[in-house]
Amino acid sequence: NAGVMQNPRHLVRRRGQEARLRCSPMKGHSHVYWYRQLPEEGLKFMVYLQKENIIDESGMPKERFSAEFPKEGPSILRIQQVVRGDSAAYFCASSPEQDTQYFGPGTRLTVL
């Protein structure tokens, strides 16, 4: 059973461009979570999704950020018009039920 997969592992964007981060959960996992990690800080929750539904987006910035988990395919975290402050590591986690989460390797976004 492959683990949680994220791609790309590294992403470089210029200010104003769009960033798309993809996450494929573990087989059989229907819950997906996105987190952001800044240097010297812990993980900050962004959004919790199940198939085709956003369950909790209380950690998402109000503008420029969106997430989806379609019926087919990976979950996508989309950041429009990126700014330097968006530079961070973004982690996806999945779980079969609402307890133990399994993390992907992360996408490290650098905004120039």
Add this chain to the structure above:
Amino acid sequence: AQSVTQLDSQVPVFEEAPVELRCNYSSSVSVYLFWYVQYPNQGLQLLLKYLSGSTLVESINGFEAEFNKSQTSFHLRKPSVHISDTAEYFCAVISHGGSYIPTFGRGTSLIVHP
């Protein structure tokens, strides 16, 4: 509301010495508790968890943690550390009956010296 406090941002220790990484939580209801380990430039790996039952939980690589409800703690211990244990360790809590979104501590950097 739930919260997690990891009191030590950095814990230096010599190889083969014992170590304890402290974690205290706050929640008004029953909780699930977790420890994750993160190696440089990698994602978080689940180290061990407490969901119910025995309050002492163990990992396959010699770590253990004990859920202490009266002290609201879930400290992580290892009797003898290796160089390869050098990593960032995160404690997390999930409160029952809520949104089941975990709250993570800020992390403790374990640095094992030869």
